[in-house]
Amino acid sequence: xxxxxxxxxxxxxxxxxxxxxxxxxxxxxxxxxxxxxxxxxxxxxxxxxxxxxxxxxxxxxxxxxxxxxxxxxxxxxxxxxxxxxxxxxxxxxxxxxxxxx
Numbered sequence: 001x002x003x004x005x006x007x008x009x010x011x012x013x014x015x016x017x018x019x020x021x022x023x024x025x026x027x028x029x030x031x032x033x034x035x036x037x038x039x040x041x042x043x044x045x046x047x048x049x050x051x052x053x054x055x056x057x058x059x060x061x062x063x064x065x066x067x068x069x070x071x072x073x074x075x076x077x078x079x080x081x082x083x084x085x086x087x088x089x090x091x092x093x094x095x096x097x098x099x100x101x
Contacts, residue, residue: 001092
């Protein structure tokens, strides 16, 4: 959904890649940072759910929760001009002009 097309790397290399590609406050970097934070948060919650409650969410539900978090954060900020410039990521995350009004 972040328009990143590449092979998955080992964890340490993923972190280095993310640090290199999420610098600054430009919209694509902001989306990467929000997505990464939401993914780590929801994977950690799932880990705790599995370890301590023996409950398992389907991966589609975790992806849905990540999408809601990122979409909510992006839609709540003043990104209407940014979404016009970066149409594809906004479409990927499901952000519409109506969400920002």
